Amino acid sequence: MKIKELSLTNFYDFILKSPLANHYQTVNYALLMSEKGYEHDFIGYVDDYGNIYAASLILIKKIKGHLKYGYAPKGFILDYFNEDLLANFTKAIKAYYKKKNVCFIKINPEIAINVIDTSTYQKRITSNVDIMSNLENNGYIKLKNNLYFESLLPRFNGIVSLKNLSLNNFSKNTRNKIRRSYSKGLNIELANRSGMDILQKFIEKKRDCQDFYYKDYYNSFHQNNLIDLFLVSIDAEKYLLNARKLYEMELEVNNAYNKLLIEKSSKKNINNKMMSDKKLLAYKNDVYLATELCKKEEKVYIAGALVIRFQNHVQILISGYDKKYKSFDPNYYLHYEIMKYYQNYFDYLDLNGMTGDFSRKNPYKGLNEFKLGFNPKVYEFIGEYDLPIKLNKYKKLRNNGELAKLFNKSNLKEVGND
Secondary structure, eight states: OEEEEOOHHHHHHHHTTSTTOOTTSSHHHHHHHHTTTOEEEEEEEEOTTOOEEEEEEEEEEEEETTEEEEEETTOOBSOTTOHHHHHHHHHHHHHHHHTTTEEEEEEOOOOEEEEEOTTTOOEEEOGGGHHHHHHHHTTOEEOOOOSSSOSSSOSEEEEEESTTOOGGGSOHHHHHHHHHHHTTTEEEEEEOGGGHHHHHHHHTTSTTOOTTHHHHHHHHHHTTTOEEEEEEEEOHHHHHHHHHHHHHHHHHHHHHHHHHHHHOOOHHHHHHHHHHHHHHHHHHHHHHHHHHHHHOSSOEEEEEEEEEEETTEEEEEEEEEOGGGGGGOHHHHHHHHHHHHHTTTOSEEEEEEEOSOOSTTOTTHHHHHHHHTTOOEEEEEOOOEEEESSHHHHHHHHHTTHHHHHTOGGGOTTSOOO
């Protein structure tokens, strides 16, 4: 058997039968990364009869001079449990890319080795952990496990089952925020390409967000109808109607507490009256803000997200919202509405990256808590490996710090996380 370049038809015929198929292993992603200076190959491990046993998109980029490195996004598509296949494929791909002056190939397979118990944060090891020794036995070098977002792609992801979607399955805090968001007159819409300029305003301060990267992402995947852009706006009239209704209802409650205080000035009644006063003030402010928004002629957008559709699941690629409207809980509304939109057509929704630090000191604690509130299954993936092809040159690049510089997150803005 040997490595050979595949036609796109043969490539897709093979990978789409694999549970490891993902949107990173597509021509759309290859074209996206070509904007970042990567060349690409679609290779397969093929016998003399044309049967394919492994395949991968390989992105190739120059390091310096004629030396290059390869990257198989989300890893090679093959049976990693088959030790003979992995060994033979590895030898073949090393020989193939050595001739192309590739120094090493980086992989980060979408293979879950642990399931995180979200109540205790303990790890339940899966049988996939055996793949780690299979890789290392074949010369793959395990890179340091990233706790946060130091690697190319997240190592921890939260997956929500859409077939069992229910508001009642979410945390109490998440349920309350979603319900509160509906009182703000929010509205979600499926937008076209022009909406990318609106989304850009909400994500421009996020990590790894270059001006044109997500616009290029949209353009690359939209041509095959694999991506959706959602925007959230405020329906000012509905917001005003809800705010007035809530204000009037709370005013009645407040008046009732006033009467109770006249009859009996207990600590309980005083506390209830104070809580009602706070709600009344909040609803009064809502009426004022809604009235001002009604005066505006243009629609006010406050949140948005890009969603990739592939096979039986969808992935929220990136999302963001206007911090001025944080009290509207637009991100909670956005995520729940996206889940409802896809629940009848797809099995799973990938919330995208989380961190492996579940402590209070985690600088991304808010991100983790937000995603955990939707009660996802949290998986820890196998992480990044390098397959050295020119071992001495690879060691030199590692020892002199050039690899660290090359893959520093600040230099890898084309690979973003939510």
